Amino acid sequence: MAQPRASQSLSALAPGVPTRVLAARVLAQVIGRGRSLKAELNTALPSLDDSRDRALLEALCFAVLRRRNAYDAALAQWMQRPLGARDEDLRALLLVGFAQLDALDLPAHAALSATVEAARALGRERQAGMVNALLRRAQREGIPALPARDAFPKWLAEQIEQDWPDQADAIFNESLQPAPLWLRVNRQHGSREAMLERLQAATIAAETTDLGADAIRLPVPVAVASLPGFADGALSVQDLSAQQVADALAPRPGARVLDACAAPGGKSAHLLERDPSLRLLALDIDPRRLKRISETFARTGVGEHAQVRAADATDPASWWDGEPFDVILLDAPCSATGIIRRQPDVLLHRRATDIPALVGLQARLLDACFGMLAPGGTLLYATCSILREENQFQIEAFLQRTPRAGFLPLGDAYGHDSWAGRQRLPGEHGADGFFYARLLKKG
Numbered sequence: 001m002a003q004p005r006a007s008q009s010l011s012a013l014a015p016g017v018p019t020r021v022l023a024a025r026v027l028a029q030v031i032g033r034g035r036s037l038k039a040e041l042n043t044a045l046p047s048l049d050d051s052r053d054r055a056l057l058e059a060l061c062f063a064v065l066r067r068r069n070a071y072d073a074a075l076a077q078w079m080q081r082p083l084g085a086r087d088e089d090l091r092a093l094l095l096v097g098f099a100q101l102d103a104l105d106l107p108a109h110a111a112l113s114a115t116v117e118a119a120r121a122l123g124r125e126r127q128a129g130m131v132n133a134l135l136r137r138a139q140r141e142g143i144p145a146l147p148a149r150d151a152f153p154k155w156l157a158e159q160i161e162q163d164w165p166d167q168a169d170a171i172f173n174e175s176l177q178p179a180p181l182w183l184r185v186n187r188q189h190g191s192r193e194a195m196l197e198r199l200q201a202a203t204i205a206a207e208t209t210d211l212g213a214d215a216i217r218l219p220v221p222v223a224v225a226s227l228p229g230f231a232d233g234a235l236s237v238q239d240l241s242a243q244q245v246a247d248a249l250a251p252r253p254g255a256r257v258l259d260a261c262a263a264p265g266g267k268s269a270h271l272l273e274r275d276p277s278l279r280l281l282a283l284d285i286d287p288r289r290l291k292r293i294s295e296t297f298a299r300t301g302v303g304e305h306a307q308v309r310a311a312d313a314t315d316p317a318s319w320w321d322g323e324p325f326d327v328i329l330l331d332a333p334c335s336a337t338g339i340i341r342r343q344p345d346v347l348l349h350r351r352a353t354d355i356p357a358l359v360g361l362q363a364r365l366l367d368a369c370f371g372m373l374a375p376g377g378t379l380l381y382a383t384c385s386i387l388r389e390e391n392q393f394q395i396e397a398f399l400q401r402t403p404r405a406g407f408l409p410l411g412d413a414y415g416h417d418s419w420a421g422r423q424r425l426p427g428e429h430g431a432d433g434f435f436y437a438r439l440l441k442k443g
Contacts, residue, residue: 010047013121016110019053020118023060024093030061030345031068032088037061037345051223063099064092065344066176070146071098077144078137089122090131097135102143112136148172155352156337163388167425171386174427175340181221182239182431184266185214186273186300189234192216198228211413211429212243214270233300238266239342241384241424241434245329246270248410248436249380253277255326260313260369263289265296267329272302280306281325283313314364316372324374332362334383334390338426338433359389366398370405375443378408383435386425391435392418398439408438 010018022044029035041058048054064071075094076082083091093115100111112135119128149157149172161168183206185192192214199206199216204227206216217240229235245267251257254277259268262282272278282293287310297303311319313330335358340346366381373379381398383390399405399420407420414436415424421437 014114014117016114017117017121019048019057019060020093020096020115021121022047023057023064023096024089024118024122026057026061027064027092027095028088030065031092031348034349036349037065037343051225055223059104060096060099062178062344063103064095065347066151067099067103067143068095068347069151070143071095071102073146074098074138074143075134078134090119090124090127093118093122093124094131094134097131098138098143101135101138108139112139148176151176151347153347153350153352156347156350159352159387160337164386164425170427171425171433174425175433176344177341177427179239179341179432180430181218181224181237182243183216183218183227184236184238184243184270184273185216186229186234186236187214188273188276188301189229189232195229195235202228204228209240209429211431212240213247214273215240215243217430231299236266236269236296236300238270239339240429240431241338242267242432243270244414244434244436245331245380245382246274248382248414248438249327249329249378251275251278251327251378254279256323256374257281258325258328258369258372259283260328260330260365261285261332262308263292265293267331268293268306269296269300269302271329272297272305273300276302276305278305282306282308283311285310285312314361314368316368320372324377325372326374326377328369328373328377328379329382330365330369330379331382332365332390334358334362334385335387336384338384338386338424338435341426342432355387355389359394362390362394363398366394367402370398370402370439370441373441375441377441379439379441381421381435381437381439384432385435386423386433388418391423391437392421395420395437395439404442406440406442408440410436410438 026040026044029040030037045054097115100106116128116132119131160171185195196206204222205219209215224230224237227235253275257278257280259282262268263284268280268282290308290310293308297306335350336343336346410422414422421435424434426433
C-alpha cells in the first residue's frame with residue numbers, strides 16, 4: 001500500500017486530512033486484507049489527539065462498511081477502468097469520500113478538500129484530480145440507493161429470511177443503522193438515579209428503561225472518556241442485551257460462579273458490581289485476553305472479588321478442581337450476526353462455512369460446562385447471533401442428548417419466544433441481537 005510522502009507526517013498535514021488518511025488505511029486493511037475493524041481502529045485511533053477526530057475516524061469507517069455495496073456500485077458505474085489490486089488505499093479513500101457526502105452530516109466543501117489532500121498525502125498525486133471529479137459527481141447525483149439486504153452476503157441474507165421470514169427486512173435495515181450508546185451503572189458507586197443527575201449536570205441527555213435496572217441510554221452518543229464516572233468505574237459501556245444476562249442469571253449471594261468465555265469481562269464485572277460476595281472465576285482460552293478482563297475488573301473495582309484464569313472450558317480435566325459451580329455463564333463464541341451494527345465487518349468476513357465449526361464448538365462448550373454445574377444449578381447459554389442453528393436448534397439438540405437438563409423459561413423482556421430460549425433481534429428496544437437460554441441441572 002502506498003504510504004504518505006516521507007516529508008509529510010500526519011501532524012504536518014492540514015486539519016481534517018490525517019483523519020481521512022487513517023480511514024483509508026484502516027479500510028484498505030479491513031476490505032482488502034480481511035483484517036478486523038476493531039483491531040485496526042485500536043491501532044489507528046491513538047494517532048489522533050482530538051477526540052472529535054477520533055470520533056470522525058470511527059464514523060467514517062462504520063459508514064463505509066454499512067454502505068459499501070452502494071459505493072462500490074457507484075465506482076463501477078462512474079469509472080471507465082476498474083481500480084487494480086494495488087489500489088486498495090485509493091479505493092478505500094474514494095469510499096471514505098462517498099460516505100462523507102452520503103451518510104455523514106459534513107460540509108461538502110470541507111469533505112472534498114480534505115479527501116483530495118488525503119489522496120496526495122497517500123502518494124496519489126496523479127489521481128487527486130480523479131478523486132475530486134468522482135466526489136463532485138457523487139455530490140451532484142447522489143449515491144444510488146440499494147436495498148439493505150444487498151449489503152449482506154447471499155448465504156446470510158437467505159439464512160435470515162429462512163429463520164425470520166416476518167422480521168427479515170427489519171433485521172437487514174436495523175443491522176445497518178448506527179447503534180446507540182448504552183451505559184451500565186455500577187451499584188457499588190451509587191444508584192442509577194444519582195448517575196442520571198450527574199449526567200444531566202454535565203448537560204448529557206440520558207434516559208432509562210424498565211428492561212435493565214442498571215441501564216442508561218444516551219440518545220446522542222458522546223465520547224466515553226468525557227462521561228462523568230467512567231474513569232473511576234462508576235459507569236461502563238455495555239449494550240442493554242448484554243446487561244440482561246445478569247438479570248437472567250440472578251445468582252444467590254455467595255454463589256460459586258463460572259464465566260466460561262469471559263473476555264473482555266463486562267458481564268462478570270456486572271455480576272460482581274451487583275454482589276461482591278460471589279465467588280467468581282473468569283475464564284478465557286486466550287491468555288492475551290486476560291489483560292482485558294483484569295483491566296475491566298480494576299477499573300470497576302471488582303478485581304479483589306474474582307479470579308482470572310487462562311484455560312479451555314471444553315477441557316475441564318486440565319484445570320477444574322472438581323468443586324461444582326452453582327451458576328455458569330456460557331457466552332459462547334458465535335457468528336456475531338446480531339451485532340452487525342457494532343461490527344459491520346462481519347458482513348465482509350463471515351462465511352457460511354464458519355457456522356458448522358462454531359456450532360460444534362458451542363456444543364462441546366455446553367456439554368463440558370454442564371458437567372461442572374451443581375445439581376439444581378443454572379447455566380445461561382447466550383450468543384450475539386440471530387441464527388437458529390446456533391441458538392434454538394443448538395439448545396434443542398443439547399436437551400435431547402442430556403437427560404438431566406431442563407430449562408427455566410424467560411419472559412418477554414428477553415425477546416421472541418424461541419422454544420427453550422428467547423431471541424432479541426437487532427434494534428428491538430434499541431438493543432443488540434442476542435439469544436438467551438436458561439438451563440437447569442436436575443437433582
